[in-house]
Each structure stands twice: as C-alpha cells, then as structure tokens.
Amino acid sequence: MVKKFNLILQEKIDLADNTQHFRFAVDAEEPLTYKAGHFISLHIEKDGKEHRRNYSIANAPSNDNVIEMAMSYVPNGMASTLLYNLQPGETLQASGPYGQFTLKDPVPPKRYILIGTGTGITPYRAMLPELEDILKNTQTQVVILQGVRTAQDLLYSGDFVEFAAKSGNASFKACYSREFPAQAQGYELSGYVQNHLQDLNIDPEGDIAYLCGNPNMVDDAFVKLQELGLDRKRIRREKYLSSK
Numbered sequence: 395m396v397k398k399f400n401l402i403l404q405e406k407i408d409l410a411d412n413t414q415h416f417r418f419a420v421d422a423e424e425p426l427t428y429k430a431g432h433f434i435s436l437h438i439e440k441d442g443k444e445h446r447r448n449y450s451i452a453n454a455p456s457n458d459n460v461i462e463m464a465m466s467y468v469p470n471g472m473a474s475t476l477l478y479n480l481q482p483g484e485t486l487q488a489s490g491p492y493g494q495f496t497l498k499d500p501v502p503p504k505r506y507i508l509i510g511t512g513t514g515i516t517p518y519r520a521m522l523p524e525l526e527d528i529l530k531n532t533q534t535q536v537v538i539l540q541g542v543r544t545a546q547d548l549l550y551s552g553d554f555v556e557f558a559a560k561s562g563n564a565s566f567k568a569c570y571s572r573e574f575p576a577q578a579q580g581y582e583l584s585g586y587v588q589n590h591l592q593d594l595n596i597d598p599e600g601d602i603a604y605l606c607g608n609p610n611m612v613d614d615a616f617v618k619l620q621e622l623g624l625d626r627k628r629i630r631r632e633k634y635l636s637s638k
C-alpha cells in the first residue's frame with residue numbers, strides 16, 4: 395500500500411560532478427517496506443501547488459528504515475535546487491513505494507541483462523543482495539551495463555565491480571560515450587551501451603532485460619534488443635521522464 399511519510403536528510407555525498415547521493419531516515423508511523431527497483435515521489439510545495447518528482451531507491455530493503463537515492467542535478471530544476479540546498483536534519487515530504495521495475499520472476503531466467511544510464515543504474519544497486527541470492531541458488535547469470543559519458547561520471551561502480559568479482563556468474567561493464575581512459579580497466583568499454591548489445595549473444599528464450607534511465611537510451615535499446623530477437627515481453631523499462 396502506498397504511504398506518505400517524511401524523509402529526514404542524514405547525509406549527502408558527491409558521487410560525480412553533477413550527481414549527489416542522499417541518505418534519508420524515514421519518519422513514519424510504520425517502517426517503509428519496498429522492493430528493490432521501486433521508486434519514491436517527493437512532494438514539493440511551490441506557489442501554492444504540490445509538485446511531485448520521482449527518484450529510484452538506491453539501497454536494498456533492510457530493517458534500518460533508511461532510503462538512499464542519487465540525484466543528477468538539472469540546472470534550475472525544482473527538485474534539483476531543493477535537494478542541492480538541503481542540509482542534514484532537514485525534512486522532505488514523500489510517498490511510495492511505486493513501480494513495477496523489480497525482479498519478479500518466480501523462476502529466474504537463464505540471464506538477467508540490467509542496463510542503466512546515469513542515475514538509472516541505481517535500481518540495480520538496490521537489487522544486488524537479491525541478485526546475490528539468485529546467483530547462489532540458481533544457474534542464472536547477470537550482466538550489468540552502465541552507460542555514462544566519462545569515467546568521472548560513473549556511479550557506484552565499486553559496488554558493481556565487487557559484486558561481479560565475487561559472483562562467478564555476473565559481469566559488470568562501464569560504457570563511456572565520450573572519453574575513454576588511456577589506461578582502461580577490463581570492465582571499461584568505449585561507446586554507447588546500445589552499441590554493445592550485439593556482443594551479448596541474446597538468447598530469446600533465456601534472457602530478460604531491464605532498461606532504466608535516459609528515455610532515448612531506453613527507446614533505442616528496446617528497439618535493438620528486439621532486432622536481436624528478444625521479445626518485448628522480456629524487456630522491462632523505467633524511463634526517467636521529467637514531470638511537466
């Protein structure tokens with residue numbers, strides 16, 4: 395059931411040039427329960443009206459009653475300005491959880507392909523413990539592709555590199571659309587994430603793909619995956635459309 399609650403900022407960290415990580419304590423009568431992949435809505439009062447902005451939850455469900463998220467700053471954006479200036483101890487109104495972008499297969503597929511650009515990678519960070527359980531108990535493989543402009547724009551890459559290193563059946567790749575480092579690591583690739591889909595050897599019966607973030611990437615990858623043989627029913631999407 396959807397609930398309204400307050401979020402009290404505990405900590406704010408710079409993740410990349412224009413992206414910050416937020417950790418909030420949930421102030422509600424009951425602990426907030428959600429699934430990895432859900433998002434929350436911030437309720438913002440401005441000019442006598444209530445506006446809503448959505449943010450994916452970046453941490454796995456736990457008993458801590460804490461919500462983490464990453465916000466990419468949009469110049470002069472309503473929520474961006476509010477969050478950018480928010481100080482520890484200050485409170486926001488929110489509701490949730492919302493969404494269908496969760497791991498929901500009673501029998502996990504042969505492979506999950508999880509693709510995100512920018513802050514669209516955050517739902518997969520929340521999914522890591524659930525994915526670890528799946529990897530431990532099944533033959534399922536996991537491929538995570540993160541699309542960013544440069545290595546400096548990577549978000550939570552340490553978590554994904556560590557996850558892939560300790561789980562034999564998982565891999566993580568970072569795809570850079572602009573600058574490629576002179577001394578690249580094995581997980582770093584050049585070009586848009588969409589350009590690497592053909593290298594995945596799509597299995598139409600065994601793969602399930604998740605696409606999250608920039609709407610152009612989501613649309614492009616949706617078309618490409620279908621061209622590679624994956625049925626649209628096996629492709630799940632979360633587009634970070636701006637509210638207007």
Ligand SMILES: Cc1cc2nc3c(=O)[nH]c(=O)nc-3n(C[C@H](O)[C@H](O)[C@H](O)COP(=O)(O)OP(=O)(O)OC[C@H]3O[C@@H](n4cnc5c(N)ncnc54)[C@H](O)[C@@H]3O)c2cc1C
Nearest residue numbers: 447448449450464465466471472473474513634635636637
């Ligand atoms: C399901 C869902 C989950 C989302 N999760 C996240 C998340 O985890 N992290 C996150 O940072 N965002 C996320 N978003 C986007 C977020 O909800 C806001 O749209 C975004 O933060 C901009 O809000 P704002 O109020 O700062 O800007 P607004 O006041 O809405 O916009 C200001 C101006 O900037 C333009 N604009 C809006 N967004 C962008 C953009 N991304 N790039 C360029 N111009 C833009 C608008 O068209 C407008 O002209 C999500 C969106 C959805 C639908």
